[in-house]
Amino acid sequence: MDEKIIEFENVTMFYDADDEEGNKAPIPALSNVDFSVEKGEFVAVLGHNGSGKSTLAKLCNAIYEPNSGVVRVKGIVADDDEKADEVRRIVGMVFQNPDNQIVATIVEDDVAFGPENLGVEPSEIRRRVDEALEAVNMYKYRHREPHKLSGGQKQRVAIAGVLAMQTECIVLDEPTAMLDPVGREEVMQTVHRMNKEMGITVVLITHFMDEAVKADRVVVMDSGRVVMQGKPREIFSRVEELRSHGLDVPQSTELCHILGYGEGVLNVDECVEMITEKLGGAR
Amino acid sequence: MNYAIETIGLTHYYSKGTPHQVAAISDVNLRINKGELVGIIGHTGSGKSTLISHFNGLLKPDSGKVLVDGVDIHKDKETLRNTRFKVGLCFQYPEYQLFEETVYKDIAFGPKNMKLSDAEIKERVIRAADFVGVKREHLNQSPFDLSGGEKRRVAIAGVMSMEPEILIFDEPAAGLDPKGRKDLIKLIADYRKQTGSTVIVVSHSMEDIASMADRVVVVNDSSIAMQGTVDEVYSRGEELRAMGLNVPEITEIFAKLRAKGFDVPANVYTVDQGAEIIRSLSKGRCAE
Amino acid sequence: MIRDITIGQYYPGKSLLHKVDPRMKLILTFAIIIVIFLCKNFFSLGVIAVTAVVASALSKVPAKMILKSLKPIVIILIFTAILNVFYTQGGATWFEWKFIKITEKGVFTAIFTMVRIISLVLISSLLTYTTTPTMLTDALERVLSPLKVFKIKVHTLAMMMTLALRFIPTLIEEIDRIMNAQKARGADLETGGLIERAKALVPIFVPLMVSSFRRAYELAFAMTCRCYTGGEGRTRMKQMKLSLLDFFALFACIAITAGIIVLNHFFTAVI
Numbered sequence: 001m002d003e004k005i006i007e008f009e010n011v012t013m014f015y016d017a018d019d020e021e022g023n024k025a026p027i028p029a030l031s032n033v034d035f036s037v038e039k040g041e042f043v044a045v046l047g048h049n050g051s052g053k054s055t056l057a058k059l060c061n062a063i064y065e066p067n068s069g070v071v072r073v074k075g076i077v078a079d080d081d082e083k084a085d086e087v088r089r090i091v092g093m094v095f096q097n098p099d100n101q102i103v104a105t106i107v108e109d110d111v112a113f114g115p116e117n118l119g120v121e122p123s124e125i126r127r128r129v130d131e132a133l134e135a136v137n138m139y140k141y142r143h144r145e146p147h148k149l150s151g152g153q154k155q156r157v158a159i160a161g162v163l164a165m166q167t168e169c170i171v172l173d174e175p176t177a178m179l180d181p182v183g184r185e186e187v188m189q190t191v192h193r194m195n196k197e198m199g200i201t202v203v204l205i206t207h208f209m210d211e212a213v214k215a216d217r218v219v220v221m222d223s224g225r226v227v228m229q230g231k232p233r234e235i236f237s238r239v240e241e242l243r244s245h246g247l248d249v250p251q252s253t254e255l256c257h258i259l260g261y262g263e264g265v266l267n268v269d270e271c272v273e274m275i276t277e278k279l280g281g282a283r
Numbered sequence: 284m285n286y287a288i289e290t291i292g293l294t295h296y297y298s299k300g301t302p303h304q305v306a307a308i309s310d311v312n313l314r315i316n317k318g319e320l321v322g323i324i325g326h327t328g329s330g331k332s333t334l335i336s337h338f339n340g341l342l343k344p345d346s347g348k349v350l351v352d353g354v355d356i357h358k359d360k361e362t363l364r365n366t367r368f369k370v371g372l373c374f375q376y377p378e379y380q381l382f383e384e385t386v387y388k389d390i391a392f393g394p395k396n397m398k399l400s401d402a403e404i405k406e407r408v409i410r411a412a413d414f415v416g417v418k419r420e421h422l423n424q425s426p427f428d429l430s431g432g433e434k435r436r437v438a439i440a441g442v443m444s445m446e447p448e449i450l451i452f453d454e455p456a457a458g459l460d461p462k463g464r465k466d467l468i469k470l471i472a473d474y475r476k477q478t479g480s481t482v483i484v485v486s487h488s489m490e491d492i493a494s495m496a497d498r499v500v501v502v503n504d505s506s507i508a509m510q511g512t513v514d515e516v517y518s519r520g521e522e523l524r525a526m527g528l529n530v531p532e533i534t535e536i537f538a539k540l541r542a543k544g545f546d547v548p549a550n551v552y553t554v555d556q557g558a559e560i561i562r563s564l565s566k567g568r569c570a571e
Numbered sequence: 572m573i574r575d576i577t578i579g580q581y582y583p584g585k586s587l588l589h590k591v592d593p594r595m596k597l598i599l600t601f602a603i604i605i606v607i608f609l610c611k612n613f614f615s616l617g618v619i620a621v622t623a624v625v626a627s628a629l630s631k632v633p634a635k636m637i638l639k640s641l642k643p644i645v646i647i648l649i650f651t652a653i654l655n656v657f658y659t660q661g662g663a664t665w666f667e668w669k670f671i672k673i674t675e676k677g678v679f680t681a682i683f684t685m686v687r688i689i690s691l692v693l694i695s696s697l698l699t700y701t702t703t704p705t706m707l708t709d710a711l712e713r714v715l716s717p718l719k720v721f722k723i724k725v726h727t728l729a730m731m732m733t734l735a736l737r738f739i740p741t742l743i744e745e746i747d748r749i750m751n752a753q754k755a756r757g758a759d760l761e762t763g764g765l766i767e768r769a770k771a772l773v774p775i776f777v778p779l780m781v782s783s784f785r786r787a788y789e790l791a792f793a794m795t796c797r798c799y800t801g802g803e804g805r806t807r808m809k810q811m812k813l814s815l816l817d818f819f820a821l822f823a824c825i826a827i828t829a830g831i832i833v834l835n836h837f838f839t840a841v842i
Contacts, residue, residue: 048460093796100786101793105705112808114797125808147740180327181529207460248461251532258558272539372755380752382777396757
C-alpha cells in the first residue's frame with residue numbers, strides 16, 4: 001500500500017466569532033472531513049471562496065488544530081508545540097500573498113530562513129539555498145531585494161524557501177491568485193517540476209480549473225465538506241455538478257459538453273481531437 | 284461630437300531626470316468613444332496601469348495631453364478636480380480602500396467630496412448599493428465585517444456612487460473565484476447597459492474582455508500595439524501570444540482546427556459561439 | 572513608481588572599507604566616536620580629522636555624497652559655533668562692542684567643537700555608506716548577543732529591525748496605492764487648514780492600518796510554518812569571519828587611539 005503523508009479523519013473545525021474573514025461564528029469551516037494525500041501525489045483542492053479549502057490547508061501543517069477529529073502527518077498528531085514543529089518539517093507551505101511571506105531583505109537570506117530555524121549547519125544551508133534557488137530558476141536573482149521582484153518571482157522565492165527546508169510535502173494555498181498569466185505559468189511549471197523531478201508531494205489549493213486539470217487527483221470542497229473527489233477526467237466530466245458548487249470547467253471541456261461529444265475532455269488538444277473524430281476528419 | 288477620452292502624444296517617464304529614466308508610456312494616441320465599453324489588455328509592466336492613471340489626472344503627462352470630453356484636464360486646478368468626478372477609477376483590489384465605520388458612509392465618501400446635498404448623497408448611495416447588490420441591512424454595518432466578495436462590491440459602489448460619465452476598472456475580478464468573476468463581469472456589462480456610460484476595463488484575462496468589450500486596445504512595450512473590435516484583435520493570436528498574452532482556450536481550439544484544415548473562422552472567443560459553429564458544420568456534413 | 576526606493580544610504584562598492592567585517596566596523600566606529608571625545612587639543616583632533624578624511628577616501632564613496640551627509644547638521648554647527656564664541660571667554664580679546672566680546676579662547680573652542688562634530692558625523696556616516704542595513708542589523712545582533720545573559724532579547728530586536736527593513740518599501744507602495752484610490756474618489760489631500768488636512772488622512776490611515784495588521788497576521792503564519800520559534804537553536808547561513816583586513820583596521824584604530832593619548836599628554840588642552 002502507498003504511504004499516506006497527510007490524513008484527515010472526521011475533522012471538524014469552527015471559527016470563533018469574528019475571524020479574519022469577519023464571519024459571525026461559530027461557523028463550521030470544515031465539517032466531518034475525511035481526506036488523505038499519498039506520498040508523491042499531486043492533489044488539487046478546488047472550491048469557491050469560503051468553501052473551507054484554506055482552512056484545510058492550514059490544518060495540514062498544524063497552524064490550526066481541529067476542534068474534533070484527527071489530522072495525521074506521517075502518523076504524527078500535532079498536539080503539542082514539539083510535534084507541531086515536527087509536522088512543519090514534513091509539510092511546508094506557500095501562501096497566496098507573495099509579499100506577506102518573505103521575511104528577509106535579500107532573496108538568498110529569505111530562502112535560508114527556514115533551514116536556519118531548523119539549526120542546519122551553515123555550509124549545508126548554503127548548499128541547500130543554492131540548490132533551491134536553482135530549482136526554481138531564481139539563482140541569478142539571489143542578491144536582489146524581494147520588493148523589486150515580480151509576483152511570480154516572489155512566489156518562486158517562497159517555494160525555494162520551502163524546498164530548502166527539504167520538506168516532503170508542500171501545500172500551496174492559492175499561490176497564483178494574485179499573479180498575472182505569466183507569473184501563474186512560472187509558478188505552475190515550478191510546482192509540477194518539483195512534483196515530477198524531486199518527488200515532492202503537492203497539495204494545490206486553487207480556484208483555477210486549468211491548474212487542477214493537470215493534477216493526479218482533484219478534491220472539490222463546498223460549505224466545509226468534501227463533495228467530489230477523483231481523477232481530473234472524472235471530476236471535469238461532471239460539468240453541472242461542478243457548476244452547482246460555484247465552479248467552472250475549462251473551455252475545452254465545456255465545448256465538448258455543450259456539443260454532446262462526450263465528457264472529460266481536459267485540454268485543447270483532446271478537444272481538437274474529439275471534434276475531428278466526431279466530424280469525421282477535415283475535408 | 285467629442286470623444287469621451289482622447290490622448291494626444293501622451294508620454295510618461297518613470298524616475299524622470301535620473302539615469303534610470305524609462306518611458307512607462309510613450310506617444311500614446313488613443314480615442315475612446317462615448318458610451319463604449321473598451322477593454323485594455325497587456326501584461327504586467329506593459330504600461331496599461333500608467334495609461335489609465337492619466338485618464339483622471341492622477342498622473343500628469345510628461346508630454347502630450349489628455350482630453351476628457353474635449354477639454355484638457357490639466358487646463359486648471361478646477362478642471363482637474365472635476366475630472367476626478369467625471370472619470371471614476373476603480374483600482375485593483377478596491378476593498379483595501381475601505382475605511383469608514385459603516386458601509387453607507389464609505390459609499391457616500393465620493394459623493395460627499397463632490398459637495399452634494401445630503402438628500403442627493405443618500406439617493407446615490409442607495410442607488411449604487413442596490414445596483415451592486417449590497418443588502419440594505421448591510422448599509423449600517425462596518426465594511427470590515429463583510430466577506431471578501433461583499434467588500435469588493437461595496438468598494439465598487441463607492442466609485443459608482445459618484446455617477447461618473449466614464450468608469451474605469453483595473454482588474455476588477457482579480458482574486459475572485461469563477462462564480463464571483465462571472466457575476467462581476469455581468470455587473471459591469473449591466474452597468475454600461477443601464478447607465479449608458481463609457482466603461483473601460485483593464486484586465487489580463489482575454490476571456491473576460493472577450494465576453495463584454497466592444498473594442499479592445501492592446502498595450503505592449505509602453506505603446507498601443509493593436510486596437511479594434513474583439514474580432515479584429517483576437518484573430519491575431521500569434522502576435523498576442525508573442526506579447527505574453529494568453530488567447531482564450533476556445534480561440535486556440537479553433538486555430539488548431541483551422542490548422543488541421545477545417546473550414547472554421549479564426550475569430551472565435553466564446554464557447555457558445557464555438558459550439559454554434561461546430562454544430563452548423565456537423566449539420567452541413569450530415570446533409571451532404 | 573517608487574519601486575526603486577532604497578533605505579539607508581548604502582553606497583554599493585568594493586572598497587577596503589566595504590570589505591571590513593561589519594561587526595568590526597560597528598565596534599571600531601563606536602570606539603572612534605568615544606576617542607573623538609577624548610581629544611583635548613588641536614593636535615589630537617587633527618589626527619581624528621585626518622583619519623576621517625583618509626577613511627572617506629578609502630571608502631571610494633563620492634565626495635559629493637559624503638558632503639551631503641553633513642547637510643542636516645549645518646544648523647547645529649552654526650548654533651554651536653555661535654554659542655561657543657559668545658559664551659566661552661578667555662585669553663586675548665579680539666573684538667569688543669557693547670556687550671559682545673569675542674575672545675581667542677571662544678574662537679578656538681568654536682572651531683574645535685565644529686571639527687569634532689564634523690568628524691563624528693563623517694565617521695558614523697561612513698559606516699552606513701559602506702554597510703547595508705541588513706548587514707548592520709546582522710552585525711548588531713552578533714555583537715550584542717552576549718547581552719543575552721542579562722535577558723535582553725537581542726535576537727528579537729534584530730528580527731524586528733530586519734522585518735521593518737523588509738516591509739518599509741512594501742508599505743510605502745501601499746500608501747501610494749491607497750492615496751491614489753482615495754484621490755480617485757475625490758479626497759482632497761492638498762488643501763485646507765491643519766485640522767482639515769489631518770482629517771483628510773483618515774481615509775489613508777485606516778486602510779493602511781487594516782492592511783498592516785493583515786500582513787502582520789499572515790507573516791506570523793508564514794514564519795511559524797517555516798519553523799521559526801525565536802533565536803534559540805538557530806544557525807546562520809552567512810558566517811562572519813574576521814580576515815587580515817579586519818585586524819589591520821583594528822590595529823590602525825589602536826594606533827590612532829594611542830597617538831591621541833600621547834598628543835593629549837604632551838600638548839596643552841584647548842578645552
